[in-house]
Amino acid sequence: MLAKSDSSSLTRKASADSTGHFSISGLPAGAYTVSVSAPGFSVAVQQGVQLAAGQPKNLSFSLSLGNFSQQVTVDAGGSASIAAQRAPMDAPLDERSARTEVNTTFIQNYTAPTADYGELVALVPGTETTNSNGVGLGQSTTTFRGFTDGSYDIDFDGIPFYDTNTPSHHSWAFFPSQWIGGVDFDRSPGTASTIGPTPFGGSIHLLSNQMPSERNLRGGFSYGSFNTVLFDGSFNSGDFGGESNKSNLFVDVHHMSSDGYQTFNYQTRNAGSLKYQYKLSDKTVLTGFTGVIWLDANSPNLSSTRAQILAKGDNYLLQNTDNTQATFYKYNRYHVPTDFEYVGVNSQLGRSWSLDFKPYTYNYDNSQFYAKQPKGGAPINPTVCGTPVKKISPCAVDKYNSYRKYGETLALSQTSSRGIFRTGLWYERAATNRHQFPSNPFTLKDDTLPNFSEKFRTNSYQPYAEYQLMATHKLSITAGLKFAFYTMALDQFADNGGKIGSVNPITGKPFTVVSNSVNYHSWLPSLDANYRLKPNWSVYAQASTGSVVPPSSVYDTAGALVGTPPKPQTSTTYQTGTVLKLKRVTFDADFYHTRFQNGYSSATNNDPNSPLFGESIQYISPSSITLGGEFESSIYLGSGLSLYLNATRGKATYVGTLTAYSPNGSSSNPLVVKAPSDLWVAEAPTDTEAEGLTYQERGWNVGVFNKRIGSKWEDNGAYHNQLRDDPYNVSNAFINYTIRGGSHFDQTKIRLSINNLMGSHNVTSVSPGGALVAAPLVVNGLTYANPFIGATTSSPGFTGGRNLCR
Structure with a gap:
């Protein structure tokens, strides 16, 4: 204690x-x-x-038994380490893979009040988080070790959350920082008990706020750049309910509005959460949580070219100085209500058995209407809607994406003199309705045929079992196995050719709906060990496997005809590392090697003698290998001052024969074949570094942090290393003072947050601007029509850009 x-x-x-x-x-x-x-x-x-x-x-x-489906907080080192107690983030001594735990002190003092969970992990080794509209004011993007969103799990109190069509996430629509009490970031596929759709690159475990024993009522107001206003109120009941104090309640409500960094990118967020705990007995605790968000914005669906950003300014997107953009914001509407609920039962059953059971449900409902970029750059108008054709044509999109999920997580554990046995199950079912219709922004009338329209049902099953053997009082060895099984049943309706079309490409007959069903499964073993060299020094090693379920877009092909469906992408990670906690210094380091499969692409089978003639063939992109090292340290300098440092150096390259675009190539020979070791995985920086200096004394929490992201490459479709992004730095500063002394203002906090202190506005990524010419595609010895044939060669092949504003 x-x-x-x-x-x-x-x-x-x-x-x-x-x-x-x-x-x-x-x-x-x-x-x-x-x-x-x-x-x-x-x-x-x-x-x-x-x-x-x-x-x-x-x-x-x-x-609670050590299981990531339950709440964990930063271990203060298992020793009297002052450095560990004051570190903004740290690695636990009992870790069996590369982990960093972000504590409550960091969240409450060293992030902006508007931050989402992406900002909370931005300083973690190897991680990059960007947001083009300001901190928490839009969809942020988080990557680490070259793994982009959709290649790792995120869960809240052990419950996975993600989209149904692809396992990606919406940072601004779920779990603002006011609801988060800590983050456990595992940069590995985890153990067998790590549940979720993509235990592939790693897992970000978000933890709700702890329930304090003392009652308090707090209100907050903040004002910031871009006319950003936040009102927040919270109530902690403390323990109540008679002499036994069986109950505890936490409530938070807040309202945020902002103009956004990008001109005219307005948004409003109203949110509230409630967490309630009731002690049924000394051995059983009941927990209920609900969180509701009502988000309205007019975020566009447009990309700016690098040339436009250079000519018109960093925040060019809805710029009122350009008449082709000035009226766009009037037609962009983004309405996203979400809710997330669970009821948890944690009980010590006797005979050293423990039960953790959480049934849950959550909903995402995205209604969006946005104007499209007019062809030729002409301003939109009600006569021709900006489209250079003879007939009136819509130039907006009516978009809808909604799903409701029901599921449960079940974890059973037994502790014996020799170790801990864990088993459990994650199950989830979901119903999804998605469509996009071309529409007229002036009349709001949709076209008859959509760009696409689909409804589908998904089921996820993940039973697992693992045993943590306490071989000695210093050595623990954990082995486990998980079975990941998914089902998907799709109904895709006839469209205008945007996805599947309205005519069967083989029979030539029209259709109204095409139904498909598919199952995916993977066996995922794991093995790890932790050895305590000393009470304050441990080493570990891990071998773990992960998978990513294929997206629903597998069936977005002509007639929704798919030959052999793809298998889930898989990854294998080997890691070793150490954690040391001295009184004034903490240090942890890890070395990793991951081989993982990349996403799938499709080609049409054009062999008339094949039984799959005319159907889509799914082929996997070349695999990648990422390897490198990471270190993290916190140093207590004395007098309340602490220094936090971390750095990574890595290399992520493709495996197999690949092609890269040659700017000097012609349409008949535009390709250059390169060795895999010369081609970097897109979005994987060569290195990252973070530095932080904090002062924590006498009610003050002051910190200055800097994160540097090294250079990285961008890809264009099937062509690799098209464009190199330069390194950049982002610096943030925070000053907090908490009033103490027993007055009416006791525990009142005054905060000043300055994000992007040095005004960095780098372009951090770009989007493909068009396909390139290529030879016919050969898969497993068979030749297929290549979707790139007939396209025009372009250089550099990129038109879209995303600039940095954190």
Whole structure:
């Protein structure tokens, strides 16, 4: 047990007796953070514990078996490490893979009030987070080790959340920072008990706020750049419910509005969350959570070229200085209500068995209407709607994407003298309705045929079992196996050729709907070990596998005709690392090697003698290998000052024979074949570095942080290393002062956040601008029509850009 003063460096430790009781005497009055830990269990923490002079304080803790589906918080090192206690983020001593835990102190003091979860992990080793409209003011993008969104899991209190058509995420529509109490970032496929649709590159485990034992009511107001206003109110009931104090309630509501960094990119967010805990007994706790967000914006669906950004300014997208863009914002509407609910039961069943069960549901409902870029750059008008054709034609899109999910996570664990056995199941079912219709922004009348329209149903099953053997009191070895099984049943309706068309390409007959169903499965084993060299020094090694379920777009082909469906992409990761926690220094490092399969592409079978003639053939892109090293350190300098450092160096390259575009090539010979080791995986930086200096003393929390992202390459469809992005830095500064002393304003916090301190506005990624000429495609010895044939050669082949504004 560890008690740390919130206002000084005072720290006291105590060990529990045989009955689990502990006590510490002689503590001065004040606020304390109390943490309790035991081998094989998650750390339990109570923050803001108020202690009055001469009055004893009784605290009770319920330790959960170490499982990522349950809440965990930053381990203070298992030792009296001042550096670990003051680190903004840190690695735990019992880790069995490369992990970084972002603590509550960092979230509350060293991020902007408007931040989403992408900003909370931006400093984690190897991670890059960008947002082109400002912090928390749009869809942020997070990558690490070259894994883009859709290649890793994100869960909230152990419940995975993701889109149904592809396992990507919406950072601004779920889980604002006000609802998050900590983040556990695992940069590996994890163990067998790591659930989710994409335990492929890693997992970002978001944790809800802890339930403090003391009552408090807080209100907040902030104002920032781009006319950003945030009102926030929260209520912690503390323990209540008679002498036994069985209940605890936390409520948060907030309203945010902003003009956004990009001109005319307005948005409004209203959100509220409620978390309730009830102790049914000393061994069983019931938890309920609900979170609702109502998001309205007019974010466009347009890309700016690098030339436009250079000529018209960094925030060119809805720029009112350009008449081709000036009226676009009037026709963009983005309405996204979401909700997320679960009920959790955590119980100690006897005979050392533990149960954690969470049924849940959540919903995403995206209604969007946006104007399209007029051809030729002419301003839109109601006569021709900006399209240079003789007849009136729509130049907007009526877009809808909605799904409702129901699921449950079940974890059973038994602790014995030899180790911990874990087994469980994740199950989820979802119903999705998606469409896009060409529409007229002036009359709001949709075309008869959509660009696409589909409804589909998905089911996800992941049973698992693993055993953590305590081979010695210093060595633990964990082996496990998970079975990932998914089903998808699609109904795709006739469209205007945007996806499947309205005529069967083989029979030539029209159709109204095409139905398909497909199953995907993967066996995912894992093996890891952790050895405690000393109480404050550990080493670990891991071998783990992951997979990514194919997206629904597999069937977005003419007539929705698909030959042999693809198999899930798989990855295999090998890692080794160490964690050391001294009194004034913490250090952790890891070295990793991952081989993973890339996404699928399709080609049409043009062999008239084949039974699959005319159907789409799915082929996998070449595999990639990413390898490198990461390190992280926190140094306590004294007098409240701490220095945080991390750095990564990696290499991510393709495997197999690949092609890259030659700018000097002709339409008959535009390709250059390069060795795989010469071709980098897109979006994988060569290196990253982070530095942070913090001061935490006498109510002050002051910090300055800098993140540098090294150079990286961009791809254009099937052609690699088309464009190189230069390195860039982003620096942030934070000043916080908390009033203490028992007055009416006790615990009131005054905050100043300055993001992007040095005004960095780099273009951090670009989008393909067109296909290139290529030879016919050969897959497994058969020749298929290549979708690139007949396209015009373009250089450099990119038109879209995303610039940085964090």
